[in-house]
Amino acid sequence: MRWIKEDxxxxxxxxxxxxxxxNGFCTELDMYMMEQVCRQIRFWMDEYGAEISVSVNQSKLLFYQDGYVEKLCEIIERYHVPAHLITLEILEGMALEDAKRLNDKLSELKEKGFKISMDDFGSGYSSFNTLSSLDIDELKLDRGFLMEMHGSRKERRQIVLEQIAQLARKMEIITVAEGVETKEDEAIILQAGCDYGQGYYYSKPICAKEFTETYISSDQA
Incomplete structure (x- = not known):
């Protein structure tokens, strides 16, 4: 999401x-982005026969809004997009406030077919008990893990990263390491056993048009 002014x-x-x-406008922005994502996925399916999954951030205000799940289902049904192609990203802090209430909502969403990702894990107070109690599909490790690898106590931090990745795998949760900016960063997350990396080492943020031209239409040329 970028806000481009008239100038x-x-x-x-x-x-x-x-x-x-x-001011609460984030709830409208989240739903707007959900619709844009579904529209884009539908385009890829119609034009290239490609089913590309996309992650969408969800704010706490929207997550607990009345009719939230119904609104999401209405959008994906309008564009005939399978729910499993949508990953809803939530922040770790939501679990610390009310894990049971959050889990009830997650169960409702997963029943509809959506996938759930916990974003920025490790950016604040991270609890393994919280991780074990939530029914999520993906765990995104905060970029702070890699940033701290270049300081003191590197070996201890590597051990922590490896243990998180192993624990997640045993619970059948995919791990994504954020902030991969160098080949050295990639080597660290590979050694730790992370499933995926995300960061400037692979690509800068790009618009849907550039993504389509680079990764979809070029493959089918």
């Missing part, structure tokens, strides 16, 4: 999302 200047999410969280 062409671009405002990044870190500058306007906090304001939207305060």
């Amino acid at each position: 062409g200047n671009m405002i990044f999410p870190g500058d306007f999302i906090p304001l939207f969280e305060q």
Whole structure:
């Protein structure tokens, strides 16, 4: 999400999302993004026969809003997009506030076919008990893990990263390491046993058009 002003200047999410969280507009933004994602997935399916899964951030305000699940289902049904192609990203802090309430909502979403990802794990107070109690499909490890690998106590931090990856695998949870910016970073997450890496080492953020031209249409040429 980028806010492009009339003069062409671009405002990044870190500058306007906090304001939207305060005034409640983030709920409308989240649903808008969900519709854009479904529209794009439908385009890829119709034009290239490609089923590409996409992750969408979900704010706490939206997550507990009345009729939330029904609204999501309405959108995917409108575009005839399978629910399993949508991964809903939630923040770890939501579990710390009310794990039971969150789990009830997760069960409802997973029953509809959506996948669930916990974003920025390790950015704050991370609890293995919280991880074990939530029915999630994916765990995104905060970029802080890799940033701290280049400081002191590297070996101890590597052990922690490996244990998290192993624990997640035993619970059949996919791990995604954020902040992969160098070949050395990639070597670290491979050694730890992470399933995927995300970061500038692979690609800068790109728009859907560029993604389509680079990764979808070129493969079918």
